[in-house]
Amino acid sequence: MADPSDPSFNPILLTLPSFTPSLALEVLPAGLTLHRLFVQADGKTHDILIGPEDPTGHITQKYTNTIIGRYANRLPVGSFAIERNGVHSVVAPKPNEAPTVSLHGGPKGFDAYPWEPLPDPSTAELFTPAEIATIQTRLPTSIIFRRISEDGEEGYPGRLLIEALVGLAQPEGGPGQTADGKKEWNLGSVLLVYRAKLLDENKVTPINLTQADHTIELNSEGLSTGTLLPVTGTHHAHAEKASGRIGERFPERGYDEFYVFSPRSVPPPPSIMPASELKPELDLVGAALSRDGPAAEEVASLAGGKSGLRVGFATNQPGVQFYSNNLSVPEKGARKKIHGGSGAVGDGYPPGTAAFLEFHAPLAAWIHPQTRGPTGEDTLLASGEVYNNFVRMDVWYRDGVGASA
Template sequence: MTDFDPILLTLPSLAPSLAVEILPYGLTFHRVFVQADGRTHDIVIGPEDPRGHITQKYTNTIIGRYANRIPIGSHTIERNGVEAEVVAELNEGSRVSLHGGPVGFDSLCWTRLTPDTPPALFTEAELAHLPPLSVATSYGIFRLVSPDGDQGYPGTMSTEVLIALIPPAEQERKYVEPGQVAPSAEWDLGSILYVYRAKVDKGVTPVNLTQHWGFNLEASLKDGEDTLSVKNQNITIKSDRIVARDADSLNIGNFIPVTSATEHLHEGQKIGDKYPKLGYDDYYAFAPRTVKIPKRFPILEFTPKLDLLKDVLIPSGTEDATRGDRPEPVVELSSDKSGLKLVFETNQDGVMFYSNAWADPSKGARKKIHGGSGIKDHGDGYVPGTAAFLEFHDILAAFLDPANKDGNDTLLTSDEVYHNYVRCDVRFKQPAN
């Protein structure tokens, strides 16, 4: 298998509504297939050829070691009395280190773990919820080791990622045929889960991982150019403020309330209702909420009995009382036209929402299922406004703000384990027309 051979993950035959293709290169969601009402949708944009991700960067890939933008240069970091130096390398403009540096996690090949190379960052209790690795078809666990000094980041960091499909609750599996769903019914089709774990061998290092995936719930309909736009799709983000940034999109250390910038007040209306001139490219901090699932935990707690997966693997469609420690959803994306809805939950503090504003249709390729030729630089690539990129991670460059010292600082010491999860529930409601 090469870096660009897709790994297909599927649900059991009783719930064939959801499947994903994962590339080892960049741990990329190359395709996310949803079957609903007799149609097959691919709900993420991107190139037709898996190798297109080399140049069509940051399209559904993992981002690391550090998501988004930090200023270049040397930064002294400290957490709980442990100090180190990070030297952020330039790869955007003249001041910015973007998405981990020139050769970030998106550009590297991840290794799928097997019984011969078992996970080291998931416990016996957690793995017991999943089929054995030797027969796994609905999930994969992938590993990448980033050496000390990689892109200027201190410490050797080992990262393992679980990507899993979760079937809907048993009572929801009866929907298989088109036209059988009542217009008022909303059906659970399954869930996509990713869990990031990381550990550094010494000292302290910045860590802020995310999946840079871009959604379009109508592009596969191919019934007009308007289906390429996400402006008619609905979005909810449970946020009360956005990060204020300078001309180079670097965090300047304060927030803007969404009540004073109402184009950022996303409460289920269409994305295009108050669409800014340059589109959306903003970090939304979630409103205050209770999150019991930690973002990191002491390594002394990493015992065979530790179990942070039990609740996040509960099938969708079950009663809210069975959510356990899972927080409430924070983002919804839906389409009245396709009937598809995505409901996201996470233990991260916010989400970056980018509407693909800088897309250039003369470059890259558009998937055939989205009406493109699939040919690179053929002139029919994705135009601006054709995706809702939803990147769940912690506050931009949080380790540079003294107010976060020893708290939510996006730093990880060698006596801690990083734990980041995002779950996407996929639902369908028969369109009215």
């Protein structure tokens, strides 16, 4: 990342416009980092994001709620000819995790750069007038960040414009009811929308952005073998666990797996679309916020057994990587004071104490067509197309859940 004295490490605070905000989000332009997500519930304040106390700690505490590089997860190192819509390029992922493995876009990913916040959302190039209107009315506390990734950066072809929307939405509706009969209140939502477009003609590039009922088989280096495996009856079948807890049947090495979602009842908006479809009246931001449209279906959920908090996730992505913080080295990291740490380096989070969900397309999808899932998307973006990826996180509070739960 940049120099710690860089002003991009100064948090931008987003809060819901009410007298008692239930959500508040701190965003760092450095690495487009979600530094803190405060939730007020039952008279308590929680921060449901792990990470260092000091924003500059993200320089060394890599991929803790930061954006990644052009391609999420692991790709094999090498030189690959790629083609889409008759356009040809060559991509050469660079090693960082291992001599044969390129992780999250290479040695210097998007997390290592400051992102430009746009004071006026109407200056965004990849959001339509209808979407800007929705942002101003339904996401009054939001911001769009921009970055240009140059042609050849980390071995990826094409000059790429990326714009990312980060915003908070007000709670909607009255209390719902959980399967065990408890009441549940929505406290608001966090919406992330990633858009990208190649600025060069006749280029194609892999793209798979994220914020760090089948699973993909991985080799010993965490690379896709190109085989889909059923999860039924395995430790991956989280819905089958009697307790509902991740720790039940917890594998010795923890989780670092990619799960492909089953086909949804209503197909969500695609990740890749012709730029000509981004018409002024198109409003995919509104669709992402709607709970009764194509984006309504909750594809994953994380709940605390003691706090009463639950986060439900909706997305247009075909799968999710679940990582249980296996490689954390407490002696090299820092833990926030609100999580019982000192905030100092050397007092970090032990392995297995956090859950990371990274919503994106399958690993190396253009190499392994058989793993692409229901959408069949190859994660290649050609000139004249727009990349569109959204994740909506709905925060809920469940009644009657306490320390004895």
